Amino acid sequence: QVQLIESGGGLVQAGGSLRLSCTLSGGTLSSYAMAWFRQAPGKEREFVTAASWSGTMTDYEDSVKGRFSISRDNDKNTVYLQMNNLKPEDTAVYYCAAGSHPYLLRGNRYETWGQGTQVTVSS
Numbered sequence: 001q002v003q004l005i006e007s008g009g010g011l012v013q014a015g016g017s018l019r020l021s022c023t024l025s026g027g028t029l030s031s032y033a034m035a036w037f038r039q040a041p042g043k044e045r046e047f048v049t050a051a052s053w054s055g056t057m058t059d060y061e062d063s064v065k066g067r068f069s070i071s072r073d074n075d076k077n078t079v080y081l082q083m084n085n086l087k088p089e090d091t092a093v094y095y096c097a098a099g100s101h102p103y104l105l106r107g108n109r110y111e112t113w114g115q116g117t118q119v120t121v122s123s
Contacts, residue, residue, distance in 0.1 A: 001046045002025070003024070006117045008023065009094065010120070013121070017083060018083045021079075023076070024098065025043070030074065032112075033103055033105060034070075036049050036050070037094070037095045050070065050105040051071070053103060057105065059106055068082065068102045077120075087113065087121060090121050093116040095113055096113070098110065105119050
């Protein structure tokens, strides 16, 4: 069974940084496009960023462009989300997800999800 395990969430002040990690077990990471989503209280889950199987193609939600960066290490079966210059509006539960199509990003079929990790940004 393919599973995604997340880590790295926490509490930071505005302007600070965090790096989230998501490790896949039971499969090969390079078989999937990988994405990060987030869900804030009272809001629907939203797309944040995604990377193709090799990491060469990426897509970002406008609100995080220039601040967040997705990267992946297929040899370690791990995808990362580097978050810099965090804002209170970034507070949410962050989920990683594996897409069945290796290079389709926003429109991929995401069926395997991490457990979620809480990111809280104070002002």
